[in-house]
Amino acid sequence: MRTTYVSLLALFMVMMASAQDKKQQDIDAIKSMCGCYEVTFNFTETFNYSNDSLYKPSDTKVDHALEWAQLVTDEDDKIQIQHLLQVGNPAKPMIIKHWRQDWLFENQELYTYHADNKWNYEEKDENEVAGQWTQKVFQVDDSPRYEGSATWVHVDGKSYWENTTPAPLARREYTTRSDYNVLLRGNRQEITDYGWLHDQDNHKIIREEGQEDVLLAKEKGYNTYVKVDDSRCSAAAEWWKEHSEKWELVRAKWNQVYNRDGDLTLENKVDNKTLYKFLFDESITTQTQIDPIIESFVKK
Numbered sequence: 001m002r003t004t005y006v007s008l009l010a011l012f013m014v015m016m017a018s019a020q021d022k023k024q025q026d027i028d029a030i031k032s033m034c035g036c037y038e039v040t041f042n043f044t045e046t047f048n049y050s051n052d053s054l055y056k057p058s059d060t061k062v063d064h065a066l067e068w069a070q071l072v073t074d075e076d077d078k079i080q081i082q083h084l085l086q087v088g089n090p091a092k093p094m095i096i097k098h099w100r101q102d103w104l105f106e107n108q109e110l111y112t113y114h115a116d117n118k119w120n121y122e123e124k125d126e127n128e129v130a131g132q133w134t135q136k137v138f139q140v141d142d143s144p145r146y147e148g149s150a151t152w153v154h155v156d157g158k159s160y161w162e163n164t165t166p167a168p169l170a171r172r173e174y175t176t177r178s179d180y181n182v183l184l185r186g187n188r189q190e191i192t193d194y195g196w197l198h199d200q201d202n203h204k205i206i207r208e209e210g211q212e213d214v215l216l217a218k219e220k221g222y223n224t225y226v227k228v229d230d231s232r233c234s235a236a237a238e239w240w241k242e243h244s245e246k247w248e249l250v251r252a253k254w255n256q257v258y259n260r261d262g263d264l265t266l267e268n269k270v271d272n273k274t275l276y277k278f279l280f281d282e283s284i285t286t287q288t289q290i291d292p293i294i295e296s297f298v299k300k
Helices: 002-031 230-258 275-279 287-296
Strands: 035-048 061-074 078-087 094-105 109-115 118-123 133-138 144-150 153-155 158-167 182-191 195-206 214-228
Touching (some): 002 094, 002 153, 002 158, 035 230, 094 230, 109 144, 109 158, 133 158, 144 158, 214 230, 230 287, 275 287
Antiparallel strands (some): 035 214, 094 133, 109 118, 158 182, 182 195
16 A cells, blocks of 8 residues: 555656646746847738628738847746837837737636727636646737637647637738728747747638627738847847836736726727827826826726
8 A cells, every 4th residue: 555655656746847847848938039039020811701802902011120029027937028129220229119928827817809909808717727828918008919828839849839819900900901800810939940930820800799700811920030149139128128117017007907807998099099109108107107098098
């Protein structure tokens, strides 16, 4: 009897050690996305299913940028990475706050995009997310964008994470398209020998209450992040040092909103201005200024 107990205990210890090794592999993969990258954004519409003979697909887009991915939070179960674009004259570049990605281990609370600027709050069972990481992606103003939970896979020399989740229209689309209102994003983030790859298979969806979703078109995204020396992004790194306190206050207010644990609907504009235009104002720096601005965009 004692032998059986010792054997089970030994097996349990091996399993625990293996789980910890796996989690560390996950953490290493996520954090390897930090640093300075030459990015190529590639998007093209592949198939359309419209009944409209005059339907015009989106133009193929290929853009290039230098991007700094700054590690903001480095905890055992939470990693935050802020992306910054560095554009213009290399001698005196312009820095643009870009998207943010948070990674949470075995996270049970998600805001899943529904449509028309509404996110539905959902709570997953702990068994559903065992060993998984939630990737939460945020807009330039730290408002929600999309999120999903999945397992990092490390096999045959590859490390990747993939998930399909609904999202608002991409920035390249929402100013020019109004014939669909949900982008169902098939996201694969893979660590490569040159840096990392964001591979996407997206569906453009028409979603209306009480009706089945309608597939309008499919889109391929293939964004390569090629690692370059960090010194090339030194201007972006310095910009973040100067502005990080302000954006910590912005995240703190958003955390208050998310912690209400209920469905979330946001205004597109307040006083005919989008949220990022308020928050990108250099004169807005304090919590007493930031909090009411964000709150004004949250529909009661």
